[in-house]
Amino acid sequence: MRFDLQIIASWIEPGSKVLDLGCGEGDLLYFLRGNKEVDGTGIEQVEAKVVQCIEKGLSVLQGDINEEVMDYPDNTFDYVILSQTLQQVYEPAELIQSLLRIGRKGIVSFPNFSHWRVRLQLLTTGYAPITKQLPYDWHNTPNIRVITLRDFRKFSRDVGFHILREVAINTNSEDKVGNIVGSLPNLRATYGIFLIGRG
Numbered sequence: 001m002r003f004d005l006q007i008i009a010s011w012i013e014p015g016s017k018v019l020d021l022g023c024g025e026g027d028l029l030y031f032l033r034g035n036k037e038v039d040g041t042g043i044e045q046v047e048a049k050v051v052q053c054i055e056k057g058l059s060v061l062q063g064d065i066n067e068e069v070m071d072y073p074d075n076t077f078d079y080v081i082l083s084q085t086l087q088q089v090y091e092p093a094e095l096i097q098s099l100l101r102i103g104r105k106g107i108v109s110f111p112n113f114s115h116w117r118v119r120l121q122l123l124t125t126g127y128a129p130i131t132k133q134l135p136y137d138w139h140n141t142p143n144i145r146v147i148t149l150r151d152f153r154k155f156s157r158d159v160g161f162h163i164l165r166e167v168a169i170n171t172n173s174e175d176k177v178g179n180i181v182g183s184l185p186n187l188r189a190t191y192g193i194f195l196i197g198r199g
Contacts (some may be wrong), residue, residue, distance in 0.1 A: 018039070020041070021043050026049075044062060069102060087111065101198070105196065113146045150186050161197065166193065168189030170191075171192050
């Protein structure tokens with residue numbers, strides 16, 4: 001399981017009710033079900049990934065996360081997770097508000113676009129950066145937002161939600177192993193992970 005998902009899993013209380021938005025192949029939900037007895041549901045847009053989730057015995061809906069969250073009543077979940085997906089969302093403020101309406105807490109992670117390698121690549125080449133965490137050309141990337149850790153903190157104030165906990169991490173090329181970044185996280189971290197609550 002990816003290192004950021006390992007940290008997210010460590011924040012989830014056993015027996016919780018969890019919704020994973022953009023759950024991919026269901027690695028996190030599968031781990032949480034087996035190790036923390038979580039009642040988990042996922043939403044994923046890519047059909048092949050939904051099939052993989054179902055083959056693991058997971059409850060996953062195929063659909064657009066922005067639309068599917070509207071169907072849930074308030075406070076349905078203890079945690080709603082948005083892992084490495086926020087940078088691909090058209091209306092991030094609306095999605096965060098929906099996330100915190102249907103969940104008591106949210107967990108958001110995303111690649112940090114202000115990592116020193118990204119900055120250096122742009123400075124020295126003049127081209128849109130490509131890194132192991134952001135492996136796309138500008139014209140075929142699913143990422144429509146450029147988010148830094150500092151941006152997300154400002155976003156929380158602008159939108160009106162609280163950051164309850166945050167961790168900045170560095171990962172290896174496959175994102176399976178990593179470490180927590182203590183100093184200068186906006187410059188040195190490849191990913192940020194935030195536990196958020198209502199304002």
